[in-house]
Amino acid sequence: MEKMPKWADVVLIPLISLALAAGLSALVILAIGEDPIAAVKLMVDGALGSSYGWGYTLYYATNFMFTGLAVAVAAHAGLFNIGGEGQAMLGGLGVAVICLFIPWPHWTLALLFATLGAGLFGAAWAAIPAYLQAKRGSHIVITTIMFNFIAAAVLNYVLVNVLKPASSMDPASARFSETVHLPSLHELLAPLGIAFSKSAPANVSLLVAILACLAVWLLIWRTSLGFEIRSLGKSEAGARYAGISPVKITIIAMMISGALAGMMAINNVMGEAERLVLNATEGAGFIGIAVALMGRNHPFGVFLAAILFGFLYQGGAELALWTKIPRELIVVIQALVILFTGALDNMVRIPLEKIFLAFRKEAN
């Protein structure tokens, strides 16, 4: 018997966890002598009050959709991919190689191949820890953490010694050519007669991210590969008994996960910076963990949670601009969300289950 109706598990628990995280964040804001209600108002105004704010919110959300989906796909296979950051960095390298060295006639072709390149680089970076987990039994969490640091060193080396133009001091690649410029939401919406801010970085990658959400939903719940991934995540012994190869599925699931994390680069590298810079990912790989936990590893949940975190990021930037509250408040909120939806899940779940059981007894 289910202890709780499904809606309570999917909607109520994340909302309670979010409320707890928000409550504690409000206390933190009070403690540093600011008004939490004014802060929320400022965040809503700054992130959602104008098409400029929305443009930034959706730009960040695009990043988090990719990294959130990456964590979610791995989680369905029972793997904790903490290496989204490194995979996204390598994805950036893939995008840079595709955009710098091939003269593309049109941005559509460039986007298609940049997405493939980013995915390929990210998948390759995830494949090594996946192989080591599947074949050699080394813990995927530790290896993916190590690969984040190795990725940072690789990027540093490539940017300083290979991709940096000789005339420049800045450890960054040359600017991509005009033809691979991705249309921003302003350029996309203008023909439809909708005025959208010109200076906001949200771009066509948002649509790719939404497509990726759909594709992951199809993959996980509508294909046999998805079934095998979920079986492995539920029980390795069960999967083995059903004739599913844990080695194969572990490697495939991690490569899909790495590809999704890598594909983030079409948004931040190709869409926004239009060149590869050091630390282009800005921690988005780690926010994917919070997004996937909050979204209960479901693509639609990830979509909503990514927009929530996009709002927090843009709102936090506005707070840092207009008040004494530094940007790091967002990191605290992110930590609290991970803590309550992930590590302290049982703290919310067990009392709630008891309440539902008590009601059920009364009804009988």
Added chain:
Amino acid sequence: MDFLTLIQVLDSTVRLATPLLLACLAGLYSERAGIFDIGLEGKMLMAAFFSAAIAASTGNVWLGLLAGIGSSLMLAALHGVASITFRGNQLISGVAINFLAAGLTVLIAQDWFKQGGRTPSLLSGGRFEGLEWPFAIGPQDAEATGQPVSQLMKDANPVQQVYSELLSGHSILVYLAFLAVPATWWLLYRTRFGLRLRAVGENPAAVDTAGVSVVGLRFAAVAICGLLCGIAGAYLATALQAGFVKDMTAGRGFIALAALIFAKWRPWQAMWACLLFGLLQAISLRFQNIELGPIVVPVQAMDALPYILTVVILAGFVGKAIPPRAGGEPYVKER
């Protein structure tokens, strides 16, 4: 490279290995008891901030150390509650603790000191000073002879160089860290507590059957972990450097974790692993690109080497690293 340069690199190796060693031993207690801890980084960072903040405002480094340990213990308690009491995912809890520390330290630093997320620089009294051993070359000799210490060191014989540069002149926390190695060995392998602690990481059900509290032992291990991370963080901010700056742990918690795996969860080997990784840091600080005949080793390779070595060890190509068997799993009575 002359002998003195070598000694100076080794000296800085010892200094850089100290925070790694303390954090590594911290992780050793926790993981030997079956609690994975990827939040070493966060606990160190929190302790670094609070020790520097209290040392800066009171001028007393010992109060700073206490504050650092206290703040690290708070995060350890959070990790314990999440992963032992509520049987949550230990890895996710560790991730949350790292972010909590990264955010809160800057937030509070900005609120208290308004210097862009750093503490004021610590003056003498607010820092752990080096302990000059008897007969070592130190500032007094420099004053007496009217020559700088570096010149005196150059003129001294090799034994004196080793004694004065490598052994003498570290802060008390350095000696404490290296004493913690035999202490940990003794505690783990020669006491009843240590036997139980190791058992609870391998087979908690057996410990429970013997009538010993699994929860109590695990909380004790997590508390020791918090204590040692606190000292590590305080060392970073009040001895190695003079004050806290944003994200000053810079991945040291993860290098310590790597060292722990490298050492296969054993104290003496942990010391050698930390010294090795400290040496790598010391080399990349002192030299940029290293020329080995025709090959130039870029500085980034030195930065990545601890992580690459750990992956190689984890992969079992050079001696397999097998973690404590019950690591990462919450213990549930009556399955």
